[in-house]
Amino acid sequence: MKLKPWKYVVAVWMTGVIIAGFLISIPNIPILKQSARNLFFHVPMWFTMAVCFAAGLVYSIKYLNGPSPELDRKAETATQVGLLFGICGLLTGSIWARFTWGTWWTFAEPRMNLSALGMMIYVAYFVLRTAFDDPEKRAKISAVYNVFAATTIPFLLYIIPRQLPSLHPGAEGNPAFSDITAPEMRYVFYPAVVGFIALAVWLIDIMNRYKKVRHQIEQ
């Protein structure tokens, strides 16, 4: 039993990203110090989450155009994995904030609170799914809800935080980079984004195949 070759590429790629992320020499920035390396791990969580939610949105719209159980499964899976990465982003952001801003959580930081709100909107998607016994009804209503949920994300994560005073880098426009970010960090950052997205695609693939087999058994 062999896996698809691209999965081995992802495994080796991510291993390389982790090693490079720890070993690349970065300039010493006050307060941030070595925690600046979190750029390679914390920020790609949010990129990956956004890609997963976007995929979920596409599948939900496709479902509404031509309903099929497969599209509903795919929309659900992409959203599940997206939420997983979003929660990782919240947790890693919180621990990073403790040692740079001095607090695990602050209600003065709009990006922190609005991203938590975004995660709750997506948690509601899964709560909503449990409320229906009829699979078609569940698929249709959750697809409509997912379109709503996905449209809130750009506002909650990208638009509103940029209008408000914030400690989080990105108030100036770019959420990941600011003028204190060393340019050489991009050489690890972009491969990390690609690697984490590929890892998410892998997880989505496993989940979808599992759900397909389960669906076949149920019938």
Added chain:
Amino acid sequence: MIFSLIQAQEDTTAAVDTLTKAYSNKWDAASNLQHANSVLKAASSHDLIFIVLGVTLIIWFVLLFFIIRVDKKLGKLENEMEQSNVKSTS
């Protein structure tokens, strides 16, 4: 009697002061890394960043191993499903 037992314990010389003294001298090794072999010396350079890398890589490889195993098991299950479908339709 419980009281006498406590008494006996306090009287023994076996009571060990673990707050100010180490149990054994083997912890001294941590401060003697400059005398360790060259592999350990290299591992403990650069503010121990290699140790964090090692821990992270162990976690990553364990998770990766798990993902690959689940993927392969699922692949096997898919094959079985396919074969049973072919049998039932033919």
